[in-house]
Amino acid sequence: MARNARDFVARVTAASDADELADSLALVSAAMGFQYYAVSHHVDIVRAGGTAIRVHNYPDRWADYYNANALGVSDPVHRASHVTSIGFAWSRIPDLVPLTARDQRVLALGSEQGIGDGFTVPANVPGESHGSCSFANEAGRPMPDSVLPLAQLVGAFAFEGARRLWSVRSLPADANRVLTDRQRDCVLWAARGKSDWEISRILGVSQETIACHIKQACERYDVNKRTLLAIRTLFDGTLTFTDIFRR
Known part of the structure; x- marks a missing residue:
């Protein structure tokens, strides 16, 4: 775990574009036992255009549905990340935020698209749009609990690396x-x-x-x-x- 953490931090710090960040996330996700990853601002990605952070390898069909319905704003996973300072398994979401019938449908749709339990690391910076880094597996595949401390560390550095690449705080030191x-x-x-x-x-x-x-x-x-x-x-x-x- 320590070696994987050091390697990832070095790679994400050196990443010069979103593709290099995605390659690093793919490698470390696989090393932790996850199939999917997503680093994202919690906004309507389509309306935000290229100004909002979004790097993921979710199935295309689910990503298209997610974008078309602007779920970045109302996703129950995202809302849960606004009320905690540490990473959480998606199975704990009902303990963090109340789930509406629509929330239940969104989670069910994700499962139908093959996405099972996941782990989300909040990235909430005052003055900026909230964000997070999530790792997930296909439905039915167990959560690799032993690597969650590493996922917490990786998620924090991944989002910070994305903030640097997207120049989120673009105001110069004037x-x-x-x-x-x-x-x-x-x-x-x-x-x-x-x-x-x-x-x-x-x-x-x-x-x-x-x-x-x-x-x-x-x-x-x-x-x-x-x-x-x-x-x-x-x-x-x-x-x-x-x-x-x-x-």
């Missing part, structure tokens, strides 16, 4: 975009729903100064709405959801 401490404070309180007047009372400066700081922050991010400004700062890590909601 010094002109970095906010001043005071601008960040203003954007943070605005993201919490405070008005300029309320922020001025909190920070002890004039309302005009607050408006100026937020205007300059918008200019740095090339946006003209405070909502977009908050989203962009979440996306690049200037702010976090914990900052805003003070959890």
